[in-house]
């Protein structure tokens with residue numbers, strides 16, 4: 001019997017794994033997808049090879065690429081962009097690590113308190129989470145992003161519309177700034193040359209500006225796994241978890257099993273309470289079913305799979321809130337074309353941002369041509385000039401919203417380095433009818449597949465207004481930065497950021513887990529990924545907050561189930577790039 | 591069961607058993623009859639028994655593949671036109687290479703057939719329902735071809751029908767490329783009934799640029815009469831899903847086309863995963879002018895020299 005079993009090795013799971021392994025617990029982490037042990041030889045800087053959602057090496061599917069991806073039913077057009085594999089969706093995330101808006105936490109007293117989704121706030125204060133932010137920021141580590149050409153263009157735009165610069169991590173007013181990124185910043189030759197032989201570690205350290213975050217980070221070449229530039233969990237927390245015995249005083253290395261799809265959480269009635277006792281998983285390659293027991297089970301399969309697993313396991317759901325309240329930041333995409341170089345296919349996925357408390361955020365994004373084209377095509381407003389699908393919205397951009405097609409599209413794409421795409425990341429409301437449930441129509445070898453209902457046009461008025469505000473703001477910034485043409489795509493739900501489908505709250509009537517991260521209705525069952533978040537955080541990219549919360553949840557598990565004491569306020573965090581970790585990683589051959 | 595020995599009478603009768611009207615109309619309307627003649631021209635001079643042999647499983651599969659590829663070539667030309675015949679014939683082209691030159695039609699076929707799992711318990715009823723709804727207004731195949739193929743019409747339609755049955759029932763998932771192409775072609779003939787005959791194999795590819803947009807409009811917006819008809823025969827869950835499937839289908843197709851066309855796909859050796867030529871999409875977008883790099887010399891320092899911030 002294990003101390004703890006963690007389901008899912010994505011943005012959240014490895015945080016709990018590393019923290020509890022460092023405390024000496026016996027931890028088993030199960031991951032449905034592949035373990036990419038040698039990205040430097042297996043991954044490439046090719047967009048289709050990596051990111052084709054059906055067949056790429058980064059997709060939500062089995063590690064065997066000749067097999068189809070795993071299906072999800074959507075009740076409305078949407079594009080799901082999460083991944084399986086050790087590192088989960090962080091394998092192609094941008095590493096943007098802003099803290100949440102303080103306004104979404106309990107007890108917030110700012111003048112703008114009513115601008116947020118007050119009905120679904122976090123059940124504790126922002127100040128309480130701050131030490132956990134600091135701990136994670138030091139561990140990953142999170143650093144202020146360097147500037148490249150595209151950031152300079154974006155900053156010019158922000159300056160020209162009179163915005164103020166934000167010089168803190170905490171966000172209390174509108175402002176623009178360099179991102180706080182979970183990316184090692186360039187040193188040595190990194191960012192200063194295109195010459196391959198000068199870009200190997202240790203000649204180059206940190207981000208080489210290659211422009212391929214979305215294809216998975218393996219730069220700089222020859223760097224030990226924990227010194228790869230982008231701090232996806234496969235490069236940061238997972239190496240720490242797998243070597244905890246080598247660097248933590250009483251640490252015990254985590255057991256990681258990939259290609260292991262958990263299909264059942266087992267429970268028993270203990271002391272009159274439904275209590276988690278273990279899990280069964282299916283070996284994705286052989287079909288074999290395995291079972292292990294544990295004192296504590298942690299769900300970290302992400303916002304889509306957690307509700308599926310919960311409900312397929314027949315766990316209690318008295319208030320019908322499992323899978324509900326899903327937030328997705330109601331993304332949009334606004335894109336400009338410039339008469340000068342923006343170099344937008346270079347550098348980190350995003351290194352700059354603008355935040356608008358109570359409304360959301362905007363960030364420029366660096367993409368290759370296929371990724372950019374794909375975003376440009378995702379419109380809910382039909383084809384510009386041909387049909388508008390009942391939308392075709394006007395604003396600060398040129399003409400109606402919609403996708404380009406034919407020669408117009410080809411002309412727009414004629415120089416990818418003269419474009420700049422801006423992601424609109426809306427502070428969206430928790431709404432019960434945005435949800436994940438098991439499909440009644442389809443199942444696969446892991447049970448009924450998840451069915452997702454993501455409303456776009458019928459979100460709360462606040463959500464819709466916020467999205468419009470941000471789209472207009474993005475268009476203004478692009479124009480002030482010198483764009484000669486600005487398009488608004490009005491995309492269908494693009495599910496990069498998913499939050500709150502197993503939300504944390506005090507009230508079991510509208511939440512699944514309590515303020516400690518433990519299920520209201522199942523003892524010993526915790527949730528520690530994006531689905532645990534209480535709300536959409538006010539718009540900031542979610543992973544850092546998930547990781548801070550998962551750190552806090554790890555302490556709660558240790559105290560409540562293993563008679564431990566909290567450590568975040570009393571210890572110094574070990575950075576994942578500390579030499580002790582590098583030595584441990586090399587010693588273990590990771 | 592089909593064998594390679596000449597068919598006897600009872601088999602022929604079986605081949606000629608009349609199809610249910612909706613399925614038959616759907617198949618006729620999809621342009622597949624014409625495609626059969628184009629792929630297997632010997633058919634035009636064949637007797638029924640010879641024709642039955644000629645129309646082997648592999649020929650029928652080739653027909654579906656050829657039809658699907660031609661349909662997707664029409665989609666490629668629509669999304670990212672170039673100087674190819676599919677672009678020129680839609681009346682919207684340019685002097686550079688386009689998606690078709692990047693073999694995007696094959697990219698779509700490979701991905702949709704092999705990787706997008708559409709379980710048959712969904713695809714089956716939906717496809718039958720699409721067949722029923724789309725075939726309401728029956729249309730003739732082109733006069734000349736109709737005359738020549740008339741004696742074989744039932745035989746051919748039955749062969750196509752059997753293949754469709756196998757598509758739906760044969761495996762766990764349905765090859766979506768074929769399904770997508772059927773839907774596009776039948777919608778194409780609703781948009782322009784003359785598309786049933788013409789220069790390309792697929793009715794969709796015979797449409798003008800604006801007619802192609804009309805096809806996508808119908809699928810994306812869901813014609814009111816279409817959804818009303820649908821709700822008559824699908825169960826609640828299926829009819830709820832149908833408009834979303836059609837809208838998702840059309841958006842996915844357009845999105846995948848743009849993505850595939852501008853990616854490295856056509857230029858990548860799938861075994862070595864190295865480029866064999868410079869990708870067309872990279873040229874069109876001036877991406878990576880000197881090929882792939884491990885890094886760029888784009889570091890400009892820190893904004894306002896701030897390389898770290900406090901809480």
Ligand SMILES: Cc1cc2nc3c(=O)[nH]c(=O)nc-3n(C[C@H](O)[C@H](O)[C@H](O)COP(=O)(O)OP(=O)(O)OC[C@H]3O[C@@H](n4cnc5c(N)ncnc54)[C@H](O)[C@@H]3O)c2cc1C
Nearest residue numbers: 008010011012032084088089094095096262301530541543
């Ligand atoms: C292109 C892109 C860019 C992004 N950029 C950023 C960014 O810059 N900043 C940011 O904060 N966020 C970003 N995100 C979002 C970020 O990736 C997610 O917030 C984060 O990965 C969520 O972590 P998670 O643990 O909830 O889910 P995931 O990371 O998706 O991990 C869940 C894991 O659990 C596994 N799993 C699921 N079910 C089971 C099961 N039953 N059994 C076993 N394993 C299972 C999955 O295979 C997966 O590996 C980005 C996302 C995308 C797509």
